[in-house]
Structures are given as C-alpha cells and as structure tokens.
Amino acid sequence: EIxxxxxxxxLSLSPGERATLSCRASQSVSSYLAWYQQKPGQAPRLLIYxxxxxxxxxxxxxxxxxxxxxxxxxxxxxxxEDFAVxxxxxxxxxxxxxxxxxxxxx
Amino acid sequence: xxQLVESGGGLVQPGGSLRLSCAASGFTFSTYWMHWVRQxxxxxxxxxxxxxxxxxxxxxxxxxxxxxxxxxxxxxxxLYLQMNxxxxxxxxxxxxxxxxxxxxxxxxxxxxVTVSS
Numbered sequence: 001e002i003x004x005x006x007x008x009x010x011l012s013l014s015p016g017e018r019a020t021l022s023c024r025a026s027q028s029v030s031s032y033l034a035w036y037q038q039k040p041g042q043a044p045r046l047l048i049y050x051x052x053x054x055x056x057x058x059x060x061x062x063x064x065x066x067x068x069x070x071x072x073x074x075x076x077x078x079x080x081e082d083f084a085v086x087x088x089x090x091x092x093x094x095x096x097x098x099x100x101x102x103x104x105x106x
Numbered sequence: 107x108x109q110l111v112e113s114g115g116g117l118v119q120p121g122g123s124l125r126l127s128c129a130a131s132g133f134t135f136s137t138y139w140m141h142w143v144r145q146x147x148x149x150x151x152x153x154x155x156x157x158x159x160x161x162x163x164x165x166x167x168x169x170x171x172x173x174x175x176x177x178x179x180x181x182x183x184x185l186y187l188q189m190n191x192x193x194x195x196x197x198x199x200x201x202x203x204x205x206x207x208x209x210x211x212x213x214x215x216x217x218x219v220t221v222s223s
Contacts, residue, residue, distance in 0.1 A: 001168070034209040036151070043201060043213035044151065050208045087151050091208065094165060095141070095153040 002026055004088050004098035012106040019075040021101045023088035028068045032092040035064055035073045038100075039084045047086075048073065078103075108132040108212045110202045115217030122192050122221070128185040128202030128214055136160070136180035139205040142187050144198035145216070152198070155187065156205070170196075192221045 003026040013019055023033065031051040036044040046055040048064035051071060061076040075082055083105050088098040114126040126142075142154040155166045155176040164176050175188040185202055199216040206212075 032208070036210070038151075043215060044210070045213075046206075046209045046211050048209075053208070055209060055211065085150075089151075089153070089210070094167070095156065097143075097151040097153060100150045 002029060002090050002093050002096055004090055004096055006086075006088060006098035006101045008101060009099075010102045010104060012104050013078055014106045015078050015080055017078050019073075019078055019082070019103060021073040021075075021086055021103070023066075023071040023073070023098050025069045025071075025090060025092075027093075029090040029092035031067050032090055033064075033066070033071050034089045034091070035062075036087045036089065037082075037084045038087065044087065075103075080105075108204070110204065110212060110214035112200065112202050112214045112217035115200065115219045117220045117222065118192055119223050120193060120221055123188070123190045124192065124219060126187040126189065126200055126202075126217060126219070128187075130183045130185065130202075130204075133204070133212075135178075135183040140176075140178065140185045141203045141205055141210060142176060142185075143201045143203050143210070143213075144196075144219075145201070146195075146198040149198075154200070157185070189219070192219075194221050197221045 005024045007022045035048040038044040052064045085100045109131045111129045141156045157176045173191045177186045201216045202214040203210040204212040
C-alpha cells in the first residue's frame with residue numbers, strides 16, 4: 001500500500017500570498033499524482049492530474065510539480081475562495097489519498 | 107450536464123447490509139471507469155473501490171475487501187455498492203465518482219451511511 005503524507009496539516013496565509021503544499025509518497029508513484037480541493041459541505045474538485053496538468057476550468061494560479069515521491073501544489077496568489085482542504089491522490093498502485101492540508105485564512 | 111446521484115444510504119446495525127446506487131446521466135456511462143470514495147464525518151477522503159467500464163475488472167481497498175462488492179448496469183446507467191458485514195468504522199459519506207484517464211473528475215453529492223446499534 002502506498003501511503004501519501006501531506007504537509008503541513010494546516011497552513012495559515014492571507015489573500016494574495018503564495019501557498020505551497022507538499023505531498024510525499026512512501027514509494028515512487030512516477031507522475032501518477034492528482035490534487036483535489038474540498039470546501040465545507042461540498043464534494044471534492046479535481047485540480048491537477050499527472051502531477052502538473054491542470055484540470056478543465058482550473059485557474060492558472062494553481063500549479064503542480066514533482067515526480068517520484070515528492071510533489072508540490074502551488075497557489076501563486078491566494079484568492080478568498082481558495083481557502084479549503086486540499087488532498088493528493090496516487091494511481092500508481094491501486095489508489096490512495098493523503099490525509100489533507102487545511103488552508104485557512106490568517 | 108454530468109450528474110451522479112447516490113441513494114441508498116441510511117442507518118444500519120453492525121453486521122447488517124446496505125446497497126448503494128448511483129444514477130449517472132449527461133455522459134456515456136458505459137465508457138467510463140467508476141469509483142466509490144468515502145469520507146467519515148470530519149475526516150479525510152478514503153478510496154473504496156473501482157470498476158472498469160464493462161464491469162469485468164474490480165478492485166477494492168483492503169479495509170472492505172471480501173465485504174463490499176462494486177457492480178454496474180450499463181443499460182440502466184447505474185453504479186452499485188453492495189456492503190455486507192458493516193462495521194462502525196464504515197460510517198461515512200459515500201461518493202460515486204467518475205474516473206477520467208488520470209483523475210476523479212465528477213463527484214456525486216454523496217450518501218451518508220451510519221452503522222450503529
């Protein structure tokens with residue numbers, strides 16, 4: 001089983017700041033990693049697939065990078081609607097999610 | 107418009123069974139792999155199961171293997187999750203999700219399953 005560890009657990013930032021979220025895999029997942037955003041009371045939304053490809057309709061301020069075991073989701077300049085919980089997910093060996101990073105307003 | 111509508115959740119006693127359904131519309135259901143993902147109250151996302159487009163291949167998380175069965179009826183555009191031998195730790199919102207090549211691109215609104223005596 002591939003375990004994904006996200007850090008930090010909580011990130012406190014202000015609108016306009018840059019956010020950097022990390023996801024580390026217990027073994028290589030190549031580039032088979034996706035990122036999701038979930039707001040309270042809503043289903044998750046796909047942001048990034050295959051480590052660096054933005055899903056349809058996702059703003060350019062969201063970007064993903066990494067390969068192997070270390071991945072990063074970057075939000076270049078935070079908008080008020082970006083404060084949410086973010087999950088990474090691998091599809092290299094079955095499927096699994098990280099435990100999530102809560103991005104909160106400072 | 108793509109829609110995934112889950113139903114069948116509710117309160118069930120430990121050891122009991124429940125069958126979830128997911129009605130799909132707005133896309134060619136028979137050409138997509140489908141997943142179930144669950145989320146316990148206040149917790150993170152947990153992958154449960156996946157079925158390929160024609161139903162011939164299924165896989166499960168270790169936590170539900172042997173107890174849950176995923177299936178689909180492409181003629182009815184419906185995905186199912188049969189859940190047996192339910193435990194308290196199965197309590198969660200269960201999401202029906204479409205798989206698009208490399209990500210889970212459309213999610214239903216979820217159905218709550220509560221396992222309690």
